[in-house]
Amino acid sequence: MSVIIRRAQREDCTRILELVHELAVYEKAPEEVTVSPEHFVESGFGPNPVWWAWVAEVGGKVEGFALYYIRFSTWKGQRLYLEDLLVTEKMRGRGLGKMLFDVLIADGKEKGLSGMVWQVLEWNEPAIRFYQKYGAKLDGEWVNCAISF
Numbered sequence: 213m214s215v216i217i218r219r220a221q222r223e224d225c226t227r228i229l230e231l232v233h234e235l236a237v238y239e240k241a242p243e244e245v246t247v248s249p250e251h252f253v254e255s256g257f258g259p260n261p262v263w264w265a266w267v268a269e270v271g272g273k274v275e276g277f278a279l280y281y282i283r284f285s286t287w288k289g290q291r292l293y294l295e296d297l298l299v300t301e302k303m304r305g306r307g308l309g310k311m312l313f314d315v316l317i318a319d320g321k322e323k324g325l326s327g328m329v330w331q332v333l334e335w336n337e338p339a340i341r342f343y344q345k346y347g348a349k350l351d352g353e354w355v356n357c358a359i360s361f
Contacts, residue, residue, distance in 0.1 A: 213270060217311050220265035220277065222257040225249065227274040228265060235298045239333060266315050268299065268308040275303040278312040282325070292320040294330035309342060317346075331356065 220228060229252055236242045256263050268276035276299035283293040294316060299308045320328050332339045332350075340350065 213306065215306075215308060215311060216269040217266060217315050218269065220256070220267050220279075222253060224265075224267055224274055224277075225253045225256065228252075228267070228277050228279070231274070231277055231298050231300065232296065234300065235296060238301075239336075263295065266312055266319075268303075268312055270303060270308070275300045276308045276312055278316050280316060280328075282323075283329070285326070288326045290323075290325050292316060292323075292325050292328040294328055297330075313342075313346070 226249065229247075229249060233242060233245055236245045255261065256265065263279055263281045265277050265279040267274045276297075278297045279295045280292050281295065282290055285291055297309065297312060299306075299312070316328060332343060334340075334352075343350070
């Protein structure tokens with residue numbers, strides 16, 4: 213199996229959005245994905261991109277992605293925020309997630325960021341075990357908050 217890990221390109225957006233929907237179904241919230249394809253593309257590849265991504269390509273098809281942006285912490289400075297990491301169900305267990313996570317870490321270090329942060333659902337035991345292999349600190353103290361406009 214030949215895997216190519218590369219930066220996402222505008223042409224990958226349709227496939228990435230398909231995988232976003234797959235992730236939303238897995239997380240039991242498919243109705244929560246409301247971003248339009250146009251807004252998604254513009255936000256990643258327009259004149260002022262706010263997100264970047266890496267993709268895992270197998271046999272010419274994107275089978276996984278890691279989408280991130282840079283956030284600022286008044287305590288820690290600039291940090292990589294991992295918004296989504298997904299490998300298709302059929303390709304899980306083959307090392308694609310590790311390859312994507314490793315390239316994120318390398319990318320963050322290269323950019324001089326102070327670390328990486330993300331969220332994981334408390335019931336997603338496979339993901340939690342994956343992150344624990346990296347020595348990730350799981351913080352149950354903070355509560356997520358959001359307001360929709």
